[in-house]
Amino acid sequence: xxxxxxxxxxxxxxxxxxxxLSCEQNLNHDAMYWYRQDPGQGLRLIYYSQIVNDFQxxxxxxxxxxxxxxxESFPLTVTSAQKNPTAFYLCASSIDRGxxxxxxxxxxxxxxxx
Amino acid sequence: AQKITQTQxxxxxxxxxxxxxxxxxxxxxxxxxxxxxxxxxSGEMIFLIYQGSYxxxxxxxxxxxxxxxxxxxxxxxxxxxxxxGDSAMYFCAMREGASNTGKLIFGQGTTLQVKx
Numbered sequence: 352x353x354x355x356x357x358x359x360x361x362x363x364x365x366x367x368x369x370x371x372l373s374c375e376q377n378l379n380h381d382a383m384y385w386y387r388q389d390p391g392q393g394l395r396l397i398y399y400s401q402i403v404n405d406f407q408x409x410x411x412x413x414x415x416x417x418x419x420x421x422x423e424s425f426p427l428t429v430t431s432a433q434k435n436p437t438a439f440y441l442c443a444s445s446i447d448r449g450x451x452x453x454x455x456x457x458x459x460x461x462x463x464x465x
Numbered sequence: 466a467q468k469i470t471q472t473q474x475x476x477x478x479x480x481x482x483x484x485x486x487x488x489x490x491x492x493x494x495x496x497x498x499x500x501x502x503x504x505x506x507s508g509e510m511i512f513l514i515y516q517g518s519y520x521x522x523x524x525x526x527x528x529x530x531x532x533x534x535x536x537x538x539x540x541x542x543x544x545x546x547x548x549x550g551d552s553a554m555y556f557c558a559m560r561e562g563a564s565n566t567g568k569l570i571f572g573q574g575t576t577l578q579v580k581x
Contacts, residue, residue: 382567384567384568384569386571391474391573391574392573392574393469393556393571393572393573393574394510394556394569394571395571396566396568396569399566399567399568401567407566409566409568439508441508441510443510443569445567447567448560448564448565448566448567449562449567450496450497450498450517450518450560450561450562450564451498451515451517452498452560452567453500453512453515454500454510454512454569455512456502456509456510456511457509458507458508458509459508459509461508
């Protein structure tokens with residue numbers, strides 16, 4: 352079955368640690384996105400990538416980094432510079448960036464700082 | 466600036482009744498798409514329905530329909546014959562045609578609870 356797989360489902364981070372969230376898709380989509388969701392709020396864009404080896408900052412990129420070495424993979428690293436990383440992280444992909452193009456989402460990773 | 470507003474933080478509906486979830490949007494781009502997503506407690510975002518800015522008719526998908534009023538910049542979701550499984554958070558989102566990111570702009574969401 353085609354889809355987006357995020358792992359792990361739950362992640363705990365100690366203060367000062369970097370952690371990496373995995374996102375893999377087998378939909379052959381060019382565009383991939385990382386969103387952050389805080390309780391009771393909508394999703395905010397962290398980073399996006401429209402093609403392999405290219406990615407751009409979204410609205411809240413500070414304290415995060417990404418890579419896009421393969422079309423199917425778009426990992427997100429939450430660095431120690433991110434002051435408030437506890438949130439729900441969602442990865443999405445779409446075949447292109449057209450206005451009528453549906454975005455497909457993974458099941459999310461819930462990150463908690465301990 | 467582009468924006469999505471959902472003014473209903475929470476809604477209740479009796480099983481088998483219809484419910485309308487409100488969404489208003491703001492954009493200066495004449496070309497845009499409007500999406501509704503459902504987020505159950507498990508967390509994944511499930512696509513429900515799409516409406517393009519140039520579409521003449523309101524979109525429908527099974528029990529979901531979109532009441533699109535372009536002049537008022539509203540795109541309300543109507544769920545007919547509510548089921549217990551419809552209990553979830555619902556998000557309205559917009560993608561602008563001129564966007565070079567393809568990003569979706571989301572509203573704050575509405576939590577819907579269906580009562581038996």
